[in-house]
Amino acid sequence: MHFDDKIPIYYQIKNHIYHEIITGTLQPGEKLPSVRQLAVDVTANVNTVQRALSEMIAAGIIESKRGRGNFVTMETTKITDLKTQLVTTQLAHVYQQLHALNLSDEEILTSVQHYIERKGQAK
């Protein structure tokens, strides 16, 4: 995994795993690799991976079962909420950027629509 060194590594690992859960690469109820294996997979430190996992456990997306390992939650509503949350974060970022260019809400909507249409034509 390629890290951006300006962003905390635990945060990037967390987002990476959230991404895999939302896209279904990791299914509800699926067991995660061991902490050390995850560390090897993403080339990061075991403690950093553990911190990312602890935050995902606190958020209820990952469930830690004593002696059995870590599992993706079976509660799909939590995964849907997570997806909404991540989409909102991305949109908020784009919105702020466009707003900073003095675009009104209507203009933002129009330009997003326009962008999607043109993107479709380019294919």
Add this chain to the structure above:
Amino acid sequence: MTDSLSIQNVTYKRGMKTILHDANLTLAPGKIVGLLGENGAGKTTLMRLITGSAKGAGDITVNGDAAEADRKRHVSFSEQLRGFAGNTKLTRIVDFYETVYGDFEAERFTELATFLQIDTSLKLAALSKGMKEKLVIALTLARRTNLYLLDEPFSGIDSMSRKKIINSIIQWKPENATMVISDHYVSEIAPILDEIVIVKDQTIYAHRQADEVREEFHIGIEAYYESLYERGNDND
């Protein structure tokens, strides 16, 4: 839990020249720590003080033990194998390590050698720089101890070897052991570091959590390290 390493008010002079003064550092167990500083800043000296092969003023304990013999027992240092003649077979070096170090595990060495693709039937002089460094890493990590000191393990080796070495560190560092890796070029190892220690102005200038630096300053470890050096050298 006992600290892996404690350095208190350590000063070391070579002749009239001060190499390190009033150095203080405490490392908890289970960490990977980057020891950063310019060439000649005193990184190797600090490691030699920890192992006891250099003697200065002040107090150093490893895993709570201050006596030199105990410290040596708790520390696995990446020796550069200068004591071995070029025609020594690697298997003989491995035998030597097994004899000298009670905590050297032959099985661990074999696993590491397989992972790092080291051909132990070769002679020392036949190894490329990268292969020799891999051998040093395998020998160092094959000991099961409390503190590992890797002195510039990545200098002058290709990126594939570097990746292999980084992976072997993640896989074989015992959970509660602490590892100190010195380097003057940090960006490749930055993601695996828990903490960074910066040697500057003949002392321990900074000791920070790596992710804390990213969170607080929104810059990479390399940029943070460079920014400290750009402030200039106080003692010049």
